Amino acid sequence: xxxxxxxxVVTFRTTAGAMAMEAACSAAGLPGRLIPVPRSVTAGCxxxxxxxPESRExxxxxxxxxxxxxxxxxxxxx
Amino acid sequence: MIYLDNAAxxxxxxxxxAQAVLEALSSxxxxxxxxxxxxxxxxxxxxxxxxxxxxxxGCPRADHVCFTQNSTQALNIAVCGLLGPGDHVIxxxxxxxxxxxxxxxxxxxxxxxxxxxxxSRGRLDYCxxxxxxxxxxxxxxxxxxxxxxxxxxDIARVGRxxxxxxLLFILDASQTAGVLPIDLAAMGIDVVxxxxxxxxxxxQGTGGLCxxxxxxxxxFTVGGTGVQSYSEAQPGKYPTRLEAGTLxxxxxxxxxxxxxxxxxxxxxxxxxxxDALARRFYKAVRDLPGVTVYGDFSAPVRAxxxxxxxxxxxxAEVSDELAERFGIATRPGAHCAPRLHRALGTEEQGAVxxxxxxxxxxxxxxxxxxxxxxxxxxxxEG
Numbered sequence: 520x521x522x523x524x525x526x527x528v529v530t531f532r533t534t535a536g537a538m539a540m541e542a543a544c545s546a547a548g549l550p551g552r553l554i555p556v557p558r559s560v561t562a563g564c565x566x567x568x569x570x571x572p573e574s575r576e577x578x579x580x581x582x583x584x585x586x587x588x589x590x591x592x593x594x595x596x597x
Numbered sequence: 598m599i600y601l602d603n604a605a606x607x608x609x610x611x612x613x614x615a616q617a618v619l620e621a622l623s624s625x626x627x628x629x630x631x632x633x634x635x636x637x638x639x640x641x642x643x644x645x646x647x648x649x650x651x652x653x654x655g656c657p658r659a660d661h662v663c664f665t666q667n668s669t670q671a672l673n674i675a676v677c678g679l680l681g682p683g684d685h686v687i688x689x690x691x692x693x694x695x696x697x698x699x700x701x702x703x704x705x706x707x708x709x710x711x712x713x714x715x716x717s718r719g720r721l722d723y724c725x726x727x728x729x730x731x732x733x734x735x736x737x738x739x740x741x742x743x744x745x746x747x748x749x750x751d752i753a754r755v756g757r758x759x760x761x762x763x764l765l766f767i768l769d770a771s772q773t774a775g776v777l778p779i780d781l782a783a784m785g786i787d788v789v790x791x792x793x794x795x796x797x798x799x800x801q802g803t804g805g806l807c808x809x810x811x812x813x814x815x816x817f818t819v820g821g822t823g824v825q826s827y828s829e830a831q832p833g834k835y836p837t838r839l840e841a842g843t844l845x846x847x848x849x850x851x852x853x854x855x856x857x858x859x860x861x862x863x864x865x866x867x868x869x870x871x872d873a874l875a876r877r878f879y880k881a882v883r884d885l886p887g888v889t890v891y892g893d894f895s896a897p898v899r900a901x902x903x904x905x906x907x908x909x910x911x912x913a914e915v916s917d918e919l920a921e922r923f924g925i926a927t928r929p930g931a932h933c934a935p936r937l938h939r940a941l942g943t944e945e946q947g948a949v950x951x952x953x954x955x956x957x958x959x960x961x962x963x964x965x966x967x968x969x970x971x972x973x974x975x976x977x978e979g
Contacts, residue, residue: 533837534629534823535660538644555632565824
C-alpha cells in the first residue's frame with residue numbers, strides 16, 4: 520500500500536456536488552483529486568475531494584465563493 | 598425518406614451525438630458508484646450536461662437540473678411532488694397527456710383542476726387564467742407549445758401572472774427546449790420539464806427537470822444514489838433527491854454533444870430555419886381545395902409544426918399514402934392532446950402533423966407540399 524500522509528478531505532451530499540468541486544478546483548488550478556470516501560470520515564459510499572493539507576484555507580474560500588454543496592472538511596491521514 | 602415527424606422525435610441528429618454515445622458505451626462506469634476512471638468519466642460527463650442544460654434554460658444552478666427518462670417522467674415528478682389533495686391547478690386545453698393524465702390522477706385524489714379554453718382555431722384565451730383563479734389555486738401547469746398545432750404560449754406572460762398571484766408555474770417544454778428561448782429565472786418559471794430527444798436533438802431516454810432554488814419536491818422514486826447508503830430516507834439535496842437509480846449516462850453523453858451543437862449553431866438560427874420551412878409549407882397548402890390547416894399562423898412565434906386534414910379523409914389513410922407513395926414521414930390520428938382535438942373538432946378524423954427540424958431542406962418541404970396537393974386533388978376527383 521502507498522505511504523500515508525495528511526490530506527485535506529472535502530465531502531459532499533451529492534455526486535453532483537463532488538463534480539462541481541472538481542470542476543471549480545480545475546478551473547482555479549488547485550491540486551487534488553476525487554477519491555472514494557474513506558471510512559475514517561464516514562461509513563458508506565460516495566466521492567470526496569482529497570487535496571494537500573495546506574490547501575484547506577483556499578478550498579474553504581472556494582466553497583463559499585462558488586456555493587459548493589459541501590458536507591464537511593477534514594484533516595485525515597490517508 | 599423525407600422525415601417530417603420531428604415533433605415526435607428528431608431522427609437526424611448531429612453526427613457527434615452518435616459518436617459520443619458510442620464512446621460512452623465503451624468507456625463509462627456508473628456515475629457516483631466508485632472513484633475509478635470509468636465512474637469519474639461518467640460523472641464528469643453527466644455534470645457537464647447539467648451545466649449545459651442549466652445555461653440553455655436559464656437555470657441558475659447546475660445541481661438543480663435533475664435527469665429523468667423523458668419529459669413525461671419529469672412532469673409526473675413535478676405534479677406529484679408539488680401538488681396534492683385540496684390544491685387547485687390551472688392548466689390549458691393545449692396540453693398533451695403527459696400533463697393531462699398526471700393532473701386527472703391528481704384530481705381523482707382530491708385536487709381541483711380547471712383548463713383555460715382554446716377556441717376552434719386552437720387559440721388560448723389568456724383571460725381564462727384570471728377567470729379560473731381561486732383562493733386555493735396553487736399552480737399553473739402548461740405547455741410552451743402545442744404538439745398538435747405548434748401554437749406557442751406566451752410563457753413570460755403566464756410567468757408574470759403566476760408570480761403576481763403567488764402560484765407555482767410548471768412548464769412543459771417538450772416541444773420547445775432547443776428551439777424557442779426559455780429562461781427559468783427571468784420568466785418566473787418554477788419547473789421546466791424537458792425531453793432530450795426532440796428539439797434538443799439528443800438520444801431517447803433522456804430528459805429532466807430544471808428547478809428554481811428553494812423548491813421542495815417530494816421524490817417520486819427512491820432508491821440507490823451512490824451517497825448516504827445508511828440513510829433510510831432518500832437524500833434531500835438536488836439533483837440526487839430526484840435521481841434514484843442509475844442514470845442514462847450513455848444517453849446523456851449524447852445529449853451533451855447535442856447541446857454543444859445547439860450552442861455552436863444558436864437556437865435563434867435553428868428556429869429561423871425550421872420556422873421558415875414550416876411557414877413555406879403552410880403557404881403552399883393553406884388554400885388548396887379541401888385542405889384544412891389547424892393553428893394560428895398569424896402568431897409571430899410558433900413551433901415548426903403544420904397540422905392539416907384533407908376533406909373528410911381519415912388522417913391515418915393520408916399519412917399512410919404520404920409514407921408509401923411519397924416517402925414522407927408524418928404522424929396521423931390523435932396526438933395525445935384530447936382536449937385540443939375536441940376544440941378543433943378533429944376527435945374522429947384525427948389530423949396529419951408535419952413537423953420540421955434543422956436538418957430538413959426547402960426541397961423536402963416543397964416535395965411534401967406537392968404530395969399534399971396531389972392527394973387533395975385526388976380526394977376532390979373521388
